[in-house]
Amino acid sequence: MTTELPPGLALQKVDERIMTLNVGPQHPGSGHMRIIVQIDGDYIVACDPDPGYVHRGEEKMAEYRNYITNIPHLERPVIHDSCNILYPYVLGVEEIVGIEVPERAKYVRVIASELNRCIYTMYWLAIYGIFLGHSTMFMWPAGDRELLIDLMEKMTGARVTHAHFVPGGVRNDLPPNFEDVCLRQVNYFEKRIKEYAAVFYDNPILISRTRDTGILSRQDAIRLGTTGSVLRASGVDYDLRIKEPYDVYDELDVHTNVMKEGDSYARSRVPWLDMMESCNIIRQALQKMPKSGSVRTKLKPNPKGKGLNSVYKRVESGRGSLGCYIVSDGKTEPYRLKMSVGSFRNLIALPYLLKGEKLGNMPSVYWSLNYWPVEADR
Amino acid sequence: MSSDSEKPSADVKPEEKTSPPAKKPEEKPVDLPAFEKGISDKIVEKFGDKVEVAFVKQDRVGINVGRENVHDVAEFIRDGLNYDHVESVSGVDYPQDKEIEVVYHIGSYTDSSLASQILVLSTRAQREENPIPGNDATKLPTLRDVFYSVEFHEREVFEMFGVYFEGHPDNRRLLLPEDWADLPPLRKDFAIKGR
Secondary structure, three states: OOOOOOOOOOOOOOOOOEEEEEEOOOOOOOOOOEEEEEEEOOEEEEEEEEOOOOOOOHHHHHOOOOOOOHHHHHOHHHHHHHHHHHHHHHHHHHHHHOOOOOHHHHHHHHHHHHHHHHHHHHHHHHHHHHHOOOHHHHHHHHHHHHHHHHHHHHHHOOOOOOOOEEOOEEOOOOOOOHHHHHHHHHHHHHHHHHOHHHHHHOOHHHHHHHOOOOOOOHHHHHHOOOOOHHHHHOOOOOOHHHHOOOOOHHHOOOOOOOOOOOOHHHHHHHHHHHHHHHHHHHHHHHHHOOOOOOOEOOOOOOOOOOOEEEEEEEEEEOOEEEEEEEEEEOOOOOOEEEEEOHHHHHHOOHHHHHOOOEHHHHHHHHHOOOOOHHHHHO | OOOHHHOHHHHOOHHHHHHHHHHHHHHHHHHOHHHHHHHHHHHHHHHHHHEEEEEEEOOEEEEEEOOOOHHHHHHHHHHOOOOOEEEEEEEEEEHHHOEEEEEEEEEOOOOHHHOOOEEEEEEEEEOOOOOOOOOOOOEEEOOOOOOHHHHHHHHHHHHHHOOEEEOOOOOOOOOOOOOOOOOOOOOOOOOOOOO
């Protein structure tokens, strides 16, 4: 690439074979992010991801609002997965304020969280399909998502940004007859996504563009600290729903999907397997849920933290571990709030995966990271 | 993790719902913190009064270290205690102490006994009233050679707090605009307009 130069020399000698290409930030193949790739002919020799295009300073904003009014804007980074992104924050506030959650609310949370995971994954899958020029795979998930969005609308009243989780439980109880409708929709949904195997996952075009491209070894996945489907596709059995169960996950039978290959194909398949696992979890939760009772412990209007303390809570979201570090100084608003999100942690793997790949494989490798640009910027 | 005896009673009577949340806090402080105490004891045994145990909670151990020892402690955490990746690096600004705290949340994928554990390693850098990011005394040694996964996180802390990580190969902007010329935005003296 560049040759060795004495320090202080401003101009750098550039290898004429190398071309620098800016992909994004408004390219459909990048999401809202710029990827600076250097290519030699058709091969990528270096890659430098440049997030920050939609950075909005959620963490700074949170220092100006109290624990309750933080809820609607903290879900904005991933509006399709708004229940999961609020989850660690709500768990953290519960520990800081010292409040218990009713048993029924825990089950409602688990159901909402799993439904949201499917809604997010379907959106991701739709974009993955259209990235590879597979229009059917764009339209099918986009249509099947509606089933679950309707369920969430029944449950929370909003189609996309639910703001449903609050410290002490959930905002509203389930509507009457929700259990039956949910079970029926989820059963149909599961039958439907199984059909994707024939049209997408067994498709020779997908296989030729994802098999043996962007291989991340098990060792590297651990060393780079990747998380979620990227980690599990590289053969590491790590899922916070099992390893550090929160709410009622320890009472449900959760199974982790692990693949050994670590290539783009495995990374694209693990979220799809996870959706079927989500359907299983929802069915179990519907069965075990207490049929009546309170879903919310009332808080005082302006809850305060207890002295100077800090909590770090994490949950498993659609994109991996989602951590929330809250420092409280005894006031009504957090002193500092940090969100450690899966997209940001997985981004570190992108330069390693793309190095040596063909430029044409960039979209399939990049989107297999299950990356959501807005979440990484926060 | 859970006892199976609670399962059949869960969907029968509403009165019993109050009892399971009350049980959990009783059980855990008895067995679990012993393991976390063991982790913090190992660090204290190795480094003595160079480290300070901030808290020992269920699944969380907090360690405070001075900036001159943070690299050694991190190496011991990796090699002696089997932690292998950093989940998050956060800066916390304390203007009244004239210090900025940098907090590493360290976890482990390879050691199954540590799967639910997070080790919270925090260290403090000197804080300047008029920061010139990269060219003032707000400096810390980088942990990138110990934990590779801090690479982007430390870049974020550098631009948001102005803490320069000595030895980090790539102290460039990550999220902010290229022409940002104001204070590092997550410091407390940077105020949002209109607030």
